[in-house]
Amino acid sequence: MLLQNARLIDPEAGTETHGWVHLSDGVITAVGSTEEAPQGADKVVDCRGKCLAPGIVDIGVKVCEPGERHKESYASAGRAAAAGGVTTIVTRPDTDPVIDSPETLEFVARRAASDAAINVLHMAALTKGRQGREMAEIGFLLDAGAVAFSDCDAVVTNTKVLTRALTYARSLDALVMLHPQEPVLSAGAVATSGKFASLRGLPAVSSMAERMGLDRDIALVEMTGARVHFDQITTARALPALDRAKRNGLDVTAGVSLHHLTLNELDIADYRTFFKLKPPLRSEDDRQAVIAALRDGLIDIISSMHTPQDEESKRLPFEEAASGAVALETLLPAALRLVHSGDLSLPQLFRALSLNPARRLGLDSGRLAVGAPGDLVLFDPDVPFVLDRAKLLSKSKNTPFDGARMQGRVLSTLVGGTCIFGEL
Amino acid sequence: MAMQASSIKKGETLIDTALTLNAMHPDLLVVRHPQSGAVDLLAQKVNCAVLNAGDGRHEHPTQALLDALTIRRAKGRLHRLNIAICGDIAHSRVARSNILLLGKMENRVRLVGPPTLVPAGFADFGVEVYDNMREGLQDVDVVMMLRLQRERMDGGFIPSEREYYHRYGLDADKLSHAKPDAIVMHPGPMNRGVEIDGDIADDINRSVIQEQVEMGVAVRMAAMDLLVRNHSGAQQDALAGSTAPGTLA
Numbered sequence: 001m002l003l004q005n006a007r008l009i010d011p012e013a014g015t016e017t018h019g020w021v022h023l024s025d026g027v028i029t030a031v032g033s034t035e036e037a038p039q040g041a042d043k044v045v046d047c048r049g050k051c052l053a054p055g056i057v058d059i060g061v062k063v064c065e066p067g068e069r070h071k072e073s074y075a076s077a078g079r080a081a082a083a084g085g086v087t088t089i090v091t092r093p094d095t096d097p098v099i100d101s102p103e104t105l106e107f108v109a110r111r112a113a114s115d116a117a118i119n120v121l122h123m124a125a126l127t128k129g130r131q132g133r134e135m136a137e138i139g140f141l142l143d144a145g146a147v148a149f150s151d152c153d154a155v156v157t158n159t160k161v162l163t164r165a166l167t168y169a170r171s172l173d174a175l176v177m178l179h180p181q182e183p184v185l186s187a188g189a190v191a192t193s194g195k196f197a198s199l200r201g202l203p204a205v206s207s208m209a210e211r212m213g214l215d216r217d218i219a220l221v222e223m224t225g226a227r228v229h230f231d232q233i234t235t236a237r238a239l240p241a242l243d244r245a246k247r248n249g250l251d252v253t254a255g256v257s258l259h260h261l262t263l264n265e266l267d268i269a270d271y272r273t274f275f276k277l278k279p280p281l282r283s284e285d286d287r288q289a290v291i292a293a294l295r296d297g298l299i300d301i302i303s304s305m306h307t308p309q310d311e312e313s314k315r316l317p318f319e320e321a322a323s324g325a326v327a328l329e330t331l332l333p334a335a336l337r338l339v340h341s342g343d344l345s346l347p348q349l350f351r352a353l354s355l356n357p358a359r360r361l362g363l364d365s366g367r368l369a370v371g372a373p374g375d376l377v378l379f380d381p382d383v384p385f386v387l388d389r390a391k392l393l394s395k396s397k398n399t400p401f402d403g404a405r406m407q408g409r410v411l412s413t414l415v416g417g418t419c420i421f422g423e424l
Numbered sequence: 425m426a427m428q429a430s431s432i433k434k435g436e437t438l439i440d441t442a443l444t445l446n447a448m449h450p451d452l453l454v455v456r457h458p459q460s461g462a463v464d465l466l467a468q469k470v471n472c473a474v475l476n477a478g479d480g481r482h483e484h485p486t487q488a489l490l491d492a493l494t495i496r497r498a499k500g501r502l503h504r505l506n507i508a509i510c511g512d513i514a515h516s517r518v519a520r521s522n523i524l525l526l527g528k529m530e531n532r533v534r535l536v537g538p539p540t541l542v543p544a545g546f547a548d549f550g551v552e553v554y555d556n557m558r559e560g561l562q563d564v565d566v567v568m569m570l571r572l573q574r575e576r577m578d579g580g581f582i583p584s585e586r587e588y589y590h591r592y593g594l595d596a597d598k599l600s601h602a603k604p605d606a607i608v609m610h611p612g613p614m615n616r617g618v619e620i621d622g623d624i625a626d627d628i629n630r631s632v633i634q635e636q637v638e639m640g641v642a643v644r645m646a647a648m649d650l651l652v653r654n655h656s657g658a659q660q661d662a663l664a665g666s667t668a669p670g671t672l673a
Contacts, residue, residue, distance in 0.1 A: 193543060193544040193545065194545045195544075195545035195549070197545065198544065198545040198546055198549075199520065199545070199549070200461065201460035201480050201483070201517060202460055202461075204543070204544070270461065271460070271464055271465065312437070315439050316439075317438060317457070317460075317462040317480075319459050319460065319461075320459065
């Protein structure tokens with residue numbers, strides 16, 4: 001298949017060029033701009049000057065199988081991801097029961113393979129039951145296909161347990177994802193302390209809790225040599241510590257959720273629970289600092305932190321309501337706000353959405369290069385629309401962007417050279 | 425109706441309770457709830473007027489109104505006064521409503537309390553923050569004490585009640601730093617010997633605590649009357665609309 005007349009977004013080279021991509025057997029076989037496209041492709045698609053980029057690799061997606069399939073199944077998550085230009089999801093183990101044994105991992109892998117058209121990779125819990133007491137069977141889970149290990153937002157408070165888990169993971173070269181947060185200081189908090197939380201009378205935690213969590217985790221990485229990805233760095237205060245750790249040569253990367261890049265605490269307004277996230281939304285100063293860190297490459301990865309919640313768990317007073325938001329479908333349109341505002345270029349955006357997460361996981365994807373899998377997203381970065389949450393393909397509709405004006409839409413998504421969303 | 429006696433105890437959500445109450449077509453709901461924002465949530469789901477009687481540590485509007493009325497009766501005005509709000513600001517909805525109301529009326533509002541009970545961001549509200557009670561009370565016209573909300577404390581905001589009383593309890597010595605005619609207020613219920621000395625609370629020359637209770641009745645009657653009248657007025661308008669000439673079958 002030949003995709004021609006496209007605006008090629010190449011995060012590896014950092015360029016935007018007009019050109020074509022040739023696919024064969026699900027793999028990119030040639031990419032060009034000024035040179036002549038190869039003749040004799042079985043199918044030629046005119047991209048009409050729209051953007052063609054490597055498909056998004058989203059680390060930290062919650063699919064609610066097993067346990068809460070009414071919130072999100074592999075089938076619905078797969079459709080939502082495809083509609084959002086996400087070609088690979090890496091699922092979280094914070095399900096019920098927790099994915100902490102090769103048996104449960106095998107179950108979800110089977111569900112994913114049969115129900116989702118996108119690539120699905122799985123994380124497993126770092127400790128049994130995400131309880132922070134005993135490490136999970138990291139070796140068996142690796143053999144069963146786990147690509148990373150994480151207790152998600154359940155921070156391992158016992159540093160002895162975490163040290164041993166990191167040391168053990170290191171010996172198997174396993175990637176560990178940690179949630180930097182001082183768990184005791186942040187217990188019970190639903191907002192970031194400051195003027196807004198005080199005025200609304202919400203239990204709040206200082207942004208320093210993230211720095212404290214990060215400082216501890218960095219020290220443990222230094223001690224154990226483990227490969228660690230920090231799921232969400234959302235505050236200005238945490239950035240110098242992250243910078244130091246990277247410059248000291250530790251094998252660490254950092255992510256940030258889409259919502260912390262595009263929203264701040266004031267968006268919570270009158271206790272809107274769809275804006276209740278973990279960690280809580282931050283100040284505008286923090287948001288700006290995190291965007292700058294992303295631009296500079298200090299923060300590597302943007303992820304959706306897709307967390308489906310049903311209506312009942314959100315229709316409660318703010319403190320009682322569940323945390324998290326769905327974001328597979330809004331990931332690209334909302335992230336494009338950063339491009340339209342001039343904060344990021346398109347190649348910079350796709351470096352954080354596709355290239356860096358793929359690299360961190362050791363995948364071939366995330367690139368517009370010969371030999372890379374044909375995981376691509378074709379999108380129009382300019383078309384405006386108003387988001388209607390009822391039209392989301394996710395089973396849960398808990399998006400903070402309901403009614404929001406968006407600019408940019410996915411036209412088609414290809415996985416392994418096959419179009420799974422839109423038309424080609 | 426207390427929460428323990430309602431179906432909330434049986435797992436009914438606040439919104440369902442609201443819908444059930446709404447189906448009884450009340451003129452007015454007066455709601456107090458332990459969580460900030462809960463009254464706002466409930467008000468979105470019912471057709472009648474809703475009076476916030478205190479939500480978590482967010483707001484308590486009628487308390488601020490009755491405090492304002494009490495101050496005006498005692499001081500003859502409600503502007504350009506120095507007012508100290510003292511004690512457990514962090515857990516107090518009364519403090520937040522009073523900061524908003526008294527600030528709007530162009531008074532100088534001071535917050536006085538241990539830093540653990542005056543959380544981040546309060547200095548940005550256009551108020552002055554003091555952690556020394558004697559300095560905080562210097563030349564104020566009104567001393568508003570708050571109850572130490574021990575039931576909302578999940579561990580260690582203050583070392584002990586006796587140390588709290590020593591440093592932040594209102595006694596004759598600390599009160600002597602305020603203006604000689606300064607009034608003493610407390611929204612009740614009081615912890616005598618914790619945030620306020622019993623003799624000060626009972627001093628008819630200084631304490632207006634009993635008058636606050638009295639004004640509370642008047643202010644709340646007025647608020648309910650106003651809301652019910654406004655609301656039934658709106659309903660009559662709606663009724664008039666539906667029976668306008670030409671719309672009848």
